[in-house]
Amino acid sequence: MTVGLEFDQLQSSADALRRSISNRLMYGVGKDAVTARPQDWLHAAALAVRDRLVQRWMVTTRRQYDQDAKRVYYLSMEFLIGRTFSNALLALGIYDQMKEALADVGIDMESLIDLEPDAALGNGGLGRLAACFLDSMATLGIPGFGYGIRYDYGMFRQRIVNGEQVEAPDYWLHAGNPWEFPRPEVQYPVHFGGRTVQRDDHVEWIDTQHVNAMAYDTVIPGYATDATNTLRLWSARADEELDLSAFNKGDYQGAVETRNESENVSRLLYPDDSTMAGRELRLRQEYFFVSATMQDLIRRYLRTHSTFGRFSEKVAVHLNDTHPVLAIPELLRLLVDVHHLPWAEAMGHIRRVFSYTNHTLMPEALETWDLELLARLLPRHLQIIFDINAAFLTEASDQGAHDLDLIRRISLVDEFGHRRVRMAYLAIVASHTVNGVSKLHSQLMQRDIFADFARLYPERFTNVTNGITPRRWLAQANPPLARLIDESVGTNWRRDLLELRGLRNLRGDAAFEAAFHAAKRCNKVRLVQRLTQRTGIAFDPDALFDMQVKRIHEYKRQLLNVLHVIVRYNRIRENPQSDWVPRVVLFAGKAASAYRMAKTIIKLINDVAEKVNSDPAVGGRLKVVFVPNYGVSVAELMIPAADLSEQISTAGTEASGTGNMKLALNGALTIGTLDGANIEIGESVGPEHIFIFGHTSDQVDALRASGYRPRQIYEDNAELRTALDQIRTGFFSPGDPARFLDIFHSLVDWGDHYLVMADFAAFIAAQEEVDRRFVDVAGWTASAIENVAGVGQFSSDRAISEYASDIWRVKPLDMG
Numbered sequence: 001m002t003v004g005l006e007f008d009q010l011q012s013s014a015d016a017l018r019r020s021i022s023n024r025l026m027y028g029v030g031k032d033a034v035t036a037r038p039q040d041w042l043h044a045a046a047l048a049v050r051d052r053l054v055q056r057w058m059v060t061t062r063r064q065y066d067q068d069a070k071r072v073y074y075l076s077m078e079f080l081i082g083r084t085f086s087n088a089l090l091a092l093g094i095y096d097q098m099k100e101a102l103a104d105v106g107i108d109m110e111s112l113i114d115l116e117p118d119a120a121l122g123n124g125g126l127g128r129l130a131a132c133f134l135d136s137m138a139t140l141g142i143p144g145f146g147y148g149i150r151y152d153y154g155m156f157r158q159r160i161v162n163g164e165q166v167e168a169p170d171y172w173l174h175a176g177n178p179w180e181f182p183r184p185e186v187q188y189p190v191h192f193g194g195r196t197v198q199r200d201d202h203v204e205w206i207d208t209q210h211v212n213a214m215a216y217d218t219v220i221p222g223y224a225t226d227a228t229n230t231l232r233l234w235s236a237r238a239d240e241e242l243d244l245s246a247f248n249k250g251d252y253q254g255a256v257e258t259r260n261e262s263e264n265v266s267r268l269l270y271p272d273d274s275t276m277a278g279r280e281l282r283l284r285q286e287y288f289f290v291s292a293t294m295q296d297l298i299r300r301y302l303r304t305h306s307t308f309g310r311f312s313e314k315v316a317v318h319l320n321d322t323h324p325v326l327a328i329p330e331l332l333r334l335l336v337d338v339h340h341l342p343w344a345e346a347m348g349h350i351r352r353v354f355s356y357t358n359h360t361l362m363p364e365a366l367e368t369w370d371l372e373l374l375a376r377l378l379p380r381h382l383q384i385i386f387d388i389n390a391a392f393l394t395e396a397s398d399q400g401a402h403d404l405d406l407i408r409r410i411s412l413v414d415e416f417g418h419r420r421v422r423m424a425y426l427a428i429v430a431s432h433t434v435n436g437v438s439k440l441h442s443q444l445m446q447r448d449i450f451a452d453f454a455r456l457y458p459e460r461f462t463n464v465t466n467g468i469t470p471r472r473w474l475a476q477a478n479p480p481l482a483r484l485i486d487e488s489v490g491t492n493w494r495r496d497l498l499e500l501r502g503l504r505n506l507r508g509d510a511a512f513e514a515a516f517h518a519a520k521r522c523n524k525v526r527l528v529q530r531l532t533q534r535t536g537i538a539f540d541p542d543a544l545f546d547m548q549v550k551r552i553h554e555y556k557r558q559l560l561n562v563l564h565v566i567v568r569y570n571r572i573r574e575n576p577q578s579d580w581v582p583r584v585v586l587f588a589g590k591a592a593s594a595y596r597m598a599k600t601i602i603k604l605i606n607d608v609a610e611k612v613n614s615d616p617a618v619g620g621r622l623k624v625v626f627v628p629n630y631g632v633s634v635a636e637l638m639i640p641a642a643d644l645s646e647q648i649s650t651a652g653t654e655a656s657g658t659g660n661m662k663l664a665l666n667g668a669l670t671i672g673t674l675d676g677a678n679i680e681i682g683e684s685v686g687p688e689h690i691f692i693f694g695h696t697s698d699q700v701d702a703l704r705a706s707g708y709r710p711r712q713i714y715e716d717n718a719e720l721r722t723a724l725d726q727i728r729t730g731f732f733s734p735g736d737p738a739r740f741l742d743i744f745h746s747l748v749d750w751g752d753h754y755l756v757m758a759d760f761a762a763f764i765a766a767q768e769e770v771d772r773r774f775v776d777v778a779g780w781t782a783s784a785i786e787n788v789a790g791v792g793q794f795s796s797d798r799a800i801s802e803y804a805s806d807i808w809r810v811k812p813l814d815m816g
């Protein structure tokens with residue numbers, strides 16, 4: 001006779017938490033108060049929090065089964081989660097209690113929080129978007145699963161040595177990861193190589209090598225709800241059987257060596273430099289994780305269904321860019337070759353379950369894979385892609401596309417030069433919906449890169465403007481402002497960000513404006529303290545904090561920002577007596593390790609910083625700071641302290657941007673081009689509260705078409721010429737005068753592809769306007785408040801609601 005399991009009901013009080021932490025420290029970590037290091041306390045506290053999440057997790061999972069809910073599978077090569085500890089505390093509503101519990105045992109929670117390494121399994125915007133979406137899906141009760149790769153090494157850590165970027169590996173798991181549950185019982189084989197043979201009624205893929213994908217699960221808590229979701233990440237495990245046969249042949253070392261090699265597939269995150277590199281291991285990664293994911297979702301579906309008849313009613317698969325697009329041929333292969341569905345039926349399921357988000361318009365960044373590589377690594381999938389292509393081209397011809405040139409243009413196989421498969425086209429052809437990430441981006445996507453497809457399938461294309469989670473980017477990152485907003489419009493903005501509109505009722509309320517200004521100042525002081533600690537640089541919290549924080553890339557135009565800094569510096573030196581508005585220009589961001597120009601830009605920023613910061617004539621009225629190792633946690637520290645948000649990409653290049661939303665939500669005013677989501681931000685906050693400058697995307701096209709001549713601008717604009725000559729002649733790099741020649745030439749002589757020169761004068765003028773506005777403290781604060789009040793629609797909750805109703809057709813779980 002059994003009596004069944006009994007669990008402790010875990011409470012939220014400080015006392016209950018203290019007891020949990022004690023138990024977890026003793027029985028989970030194996031330490032007591034005498035031997036525990038801060039790391040051990042964090043681990044114990046994290047486990048105490050995780051225990052409280054697990055209860056909710058079980059409830060949600062049970063409800064999903066009981067309600068036979070449709071599930072969303074969000075496939076992404078990147079999840080830029082950052083830290084989990086305080087995020088989970090806020091979701092559970094036990095932040096203060098935990099603080100008290102830890103204080104009771106003599107531990108300062110704030111310093112524990114800083115010990116947690118970021119889960120930096122992403123490069124930038126696309127990866128962070130996936131993390132914000134997980135947060136929103138859980139909060140809204142959408143049954144959603146994130147699927148990706150558990151990289152051993154996340155985004156590299158950046159140090160700045162002599163002004164240059166130095167990369168160090170990010171072995172984020174070194175102290176163990178208290179948030180994940182290893183699932184050794186959930187493993188799938190993933191095959192590579194081999195060949196295909198045609199049997200009577202089906203194809204077999206044989207003589208392959210394989211590696212196992214093992215699942216690691218992380219609970220994703222919803223905010224103030226019992227609903228949770230799961231992030232399932234795959235890690236490569238060499239197959240045991242493979243070892244056995246090698247051992248039996250007596251080759252012990254050889255067996256262990258191949259083990260290591262096959263496990264490389266989940267070793268590291270590839271850095272993005274926005275050009276397609278075509279590395280074989282990257283292709284292996286992409287296939288590895290989608291194969292495991294498709295096997296897993298089929299198994300989950302078949303647990304409660306005996307046929308595939310209701311597959312598309314129960315499953316939605318979303319592709320975060322083309323990186324997971326091999327999920328399409330993989331699911332077809334599994335349905336046709338393994339589950340023996342007729343091709344047409346399988347194809348019907350595919351078209352009803354897949355949707356795809358595009359994140360870039362830049363042709364050089366669109367994924368294509370060499371046909372020979374695909375043939376060698378994934379021969380069966382290549383056949384399937386050919387079959388999809390043949391059916392698609394036939395369908396297109398039936399619809400009147402007889403033009404041979406058109407057929408060549410839309411073919412999934414690029415026949416020009418080395419034959420390659422165009423992954424975006426595969427995604428479009430096999431998906432029911434394709435979306436861009438801002439209004440402008442979605443328009444240009446249909447007008448330019450996917451024009452032929454938008455004509456063939458106009459109903460397939462749509463827009464869902466990106467969003468960010470207010471839980472992390474306001475409640476967690478900016479406690480002073482969050483508290484003030486709570487006191488002013490209540491606390492429900494965490495779940496309905498449009499409630500921030502209520503702040504407009506406080507227009508002209510001097511006390512509120514003063515409190516708002518004080519909250520901003522508090523964040524600026526916090527940033528100064530932390531940076532002074534870390535880098536030794538001191539600066540004035542009352543100066544204008546001007547921030548450009550994002551990946552370093554030519555299209556984002558950090559160079560335009562640097563040119564403004566140089567011009568300002570020259571003006572101050574020429575006119576030292578003038579009352580210059582004190583400014584701190586902060587940069588942060590990583591350059592892809594192979595992207596030479598981006599690394600040179602970092603060096604230039606640091607060389608300019610050294611010159612400007614040490615010049616007594618400047619007298620501290622201009623400072624330039626490069627903050628190392630930008631990532632989620634550094635962003636949480638920096639963004640709340642910004643006065644000015646630099647969003648200055650060449651119009652038509654930044655698909656959306658999400659940093660722009662985070663900064664506006666934290667009360668920074670944007671200086672920006674009419675690019676990506678800047679346009680919608682401007683419409684929401686009002687033209688008086690944003691500084692728009694520069695060529696529009698149409699003007700960019702026209703300028704390029706009419707023959708752009710950057711050297712002419714160099715010759716005509718004396719201030720610009722001076723600044724560029726300083727760069728060219730080593731004014732900022734006296735020890736190595738030729739250091740920045742390439743930068744000079746790229747702007748003046750090699751075409752200035754991103755139109756830095758064309759937007760220079762307008763940018764300087766806009767910066768002058770910024771100065772004039774900033775000295776009016778009340779006016780500036782009022783505009784900052786308008787920004788906070790106006791950006792409610794950029795919540796990822798709004799974005800996810802749109803995906804759920806218009807694309808995935810899923811409803812929130814009934815949580816009873």
Ligand code: 26Q
Nearest residue numbers: 124125126129270272359437654655656657658
């Ligand atoms: C591809 C192939 C091989 C190696 C790396 C990659 C790769 C990795 C990451 C390509 C692209 C990325 C990331 C792209 C990205 O972050 N895009 C950004 O997505 C944001 C969310 O939609 C937008 O807001 C930004 O505008 C967009 O740049």
